[in-house]
Amino acid sequence: TQLLEQSPQFLSIQEGENLTVYCNSSSVFSSLQWYRQEPGEGPVLLVTVVTGGEVKKLKRLTFQFGDARKDSSLHITAAQPGDTGLYLCAGEDSNYQLIWGAGTKLIIKP
Amino acid sequence: DTGVSQNPRHKITKRGQNVTFRCDPISEHNRLYWYRQTLGQGPEFLTYFQNEAQLEKSRLLSDRFSAERPKGSFSTLEIQRTEQGDSAMYLCASSPQGLGTEAFFGQGTRLTVV
Numbered sequence: 001t002q003l004l005e006q007s008p009q010f011l012s013i014q015e016g017e018n019l020t021v022y023c024n025s026s027s028v029f030s031s032l033q034w035y036r037q038e039p040g041e042g043p044v045l046l047v048t049v050v051t052g053g054e055v056k057k058l059k060r061l062t063f064q065f066g067d068a069r070k071d072s073s074l075h076i077t078a079a080q081p082g083d084t085g086l087y088l089c090a091g092e093d094s095n096y097q098l099i100w101g102a103g104t105k106l107i108i109k110p
Numbered sequence: 111d112t113g114v115s116q117n118p119r120h121k122i123t124k125r126g127q128n129v130t131f132r133c134d135p136i137s138e139h140n141r142l143y144w145y146r147q148t149l150g151q152g153p154e155f156l157t158y159f160q161n162e163a164q165l166e167k168s169r170l171l172s173d174r175f176s177a178e179r180p181k182g183s184f185s186t187l188e189i190q191r192t193e194q195g196d197s198a199m200y201l202c203a204s205s206p207q208g209l210g211t212e213a214f215f216g217q218g219t220r221l222t223v224v
Contacts, residue, residue: 033212042114042201042215043153088152090213096141097166098213100152
């Protein structure tokens with residue numbers, strides 16, 4: 001069974017601080033996606049990384065896919081209260097199925 | 111097309127009743143997924159359709175759960191004889207076929223079994 005472990009599970013920091021969320025597995029994924037979910041809503045895709053070592057930037061968010069395509073990280077610079085939410089990673093396996101992490105609940109305090 | 115649509119948004123039902131949820135995916139997407147999510151957790155895979163064919167069902171999906179996608183367009187998820195443990199958010203997602211495809215989620219149906 002493929003597992004995708006996310007850490008930390010919960011993070012509460014002050015506005016302006018930096019943070020990193022990790023997504024780790026012993027399995028190789030075809031691609032890895034990061035989503036953000038707000039209460040009462042479905043997850044919304046932020047980015048998809050496909051190539052080992054790939055780095056993508058979305059304003060203050062930097063996403064990296066590990067060289068071996070088994071892990072990924074999300075780094076947020078100068079976090080803002082609007083970044084608050086549940087961040088989910090999902091790895092695509094060879095059957096095009098998404099394997100989901102349990103999520104990181106992020107709270108940014110003003 | 112305004113994205114994935116789920117109905118109803120909220121459902122409160124008494125234990126033992128049957129409920130049915132509907133999902134209308136993005137029209138050109140041939141893959142459709144159902145997930146269950148409890149508070150603060152990631153989505154938990156339930157089942158998956160490729161067009162009208164149900165290709166995979168989670169072992170978590172008991173016999174009380176059934177899903178259909180009769181014409182390869184909208185899908186329904188029925189829960190029979192609901193139990194309090196069925197209370198959760200039920201999410202539907204659709205995606206096109208191919209590597210690196212992204213799942214587009216509906217807003218979910220929140221089920222509360224009392």
